[in-house]
Amino acid sequence: MPFVNWLKRNLVVIAGLLTLAYLLLPNIIVTVFSFNKPKGRFNYEWQQFSLDAWKDPCGVSDLCGSLSVSLQIAFWATLGATLLGTLIAFALVRYRFRARGAVNSLIFLPMAMPEVVMAASLLTLFLNMGAQLGFWTILIAHIMFCLSFVVTAVKARVMSMDPKLEEAARDLYAGPFQTFVRVTLPIAAPGIAAGAMLAFALSFDDFIITNFNAGSTVTFPMFVWGSAQRGTPVQINVIGTAMFVVAVLFVLASMAVGHRRNRQKA
């Protein structure tokens, strides 16, 4: 039974590829339905091929506005969380100090907390302080929950770094600042970049915490949520497809750059 044997040997591969199909199926549906021309307000049933939505992605009122709000928040949240998180990561890996355990727990807890709990408690704080809900409260919340993820990403990279490299730099008469900029930072850069990318993706995609603390500000996920009740324009699928394609291209490009660099080194 050669077929049964082949099946047995490749069982893991087949199961893995089926899981991959499960992961990608919604993306395929989103892409296909971006070329649909629905009859009603909802884009759940295939009717007719059309390029209308692709020609006019901003044709729905408020859609591109919400997209721009989301991008702005994601940008500032990434900047803030990466900066604060990198500092914490360096302090945790490079120094021994009291309260190290407490700091580690404070970093861990936001990741071990269901989002809805954090969202609700932040809203309680803002209501008690009488803060105006909107752009700023969303940004504050996003920096808060992205922070821990950045710390973990940067920490992993800095921890695997050979301290001898910095010693060598000092032996070669580099000052502390020079050592940091020319040796430490470049080595930590991939970790910082990974943390920043994670923060951007998390912030851009966040719905639960934003839903509680947005007031009347509408981010892109909030717009999608609203549209699930009012009727989903095809343009949402267009944006979803475009984001997927851009992400894949971006990663492929950064891989190509990495390859070239490795080859130059070799």
Place this chain on the structure above:
Amino acid sequence: MSTLTEAPPPLAPQAPEPKPPKRRGHWTPYWLLLPGILWLLVFFALPMIYQASTSVQTGSLEEGYKVTWHFATYWDALSEYWPQFVRSVLYAGTATILCLLLGYPLAYLIAFRAGRWRNLIMILVIAPFFTSFLIRTLAWKTILADGGPLVGALDTLHVLDVTNWLGWTAGDRVLATPLAVVCGLTYNFLPFMILPLYTSLERIDGRLHEAAGDLYARPWTTFRKVTFPLSMPGVVSGTLLTFIPAAGDYVNADLLGSTDTRMVGNVIQTQFLRVLDYPTAAALSFILMAAILLMVTLYIRRSGTEDLV
């Protein structure tokens, strides 16, 4: 790509931390920590305290709330909404087990069998993150639509008879049933299972597999005695990373479910944003938090990876 694959699973209890070098500046670490920790204290820890105080307040929106140490709110909330709590644990638990069963082969495939396809598959696992998860969850409405090809096939294969009997589906529809919600939860949190599994599998020395083979272990025995135990850190962090957010999620239950599939997240959201009953909502989210912290602690104790925190 390397930047992405190197991103560690946030909860991974892997390599023990090396001891940091002896202290240099006395105050330097505190200055480095100050801004970030202050942020977490003010916008993470302080809100929890406010939440705790809100949960023991009584009053009304018009007259204002006062702290009256009214602990009965907890009891009332629990006795009214215990079905939603049970459902949350049940759905999230099922989704976590499904994620493990589905995610393990894929993580294994990427770590050991993918060869030059490894990076491409990795991209395909991560890239969906960039299409908003709400859009992707809405796509499940199309996939599971009443009378759609998938539901038709399940019906023809008499799968629906079985799931109807189990109470997972109702009649000839999948949407608005527990099955749809669990399917959505599994889908949404699957990458959080795959990434830590992959990270811990990838660290396993391939020579161990060879050694097991040399000692006449069959592939399945090798997996059971060598690979799986060594991937335990990934299993633990993966299950936590899927279970915790799944238990608090209300998006899947809202978009794919019905009023019969409401989870505790849905209740908290409704109480907070629509009913504006803040004490009940605060008590509910405190109970959820406590339950999850308790379960996580017990689970970590049992699986013997206490260096997690």
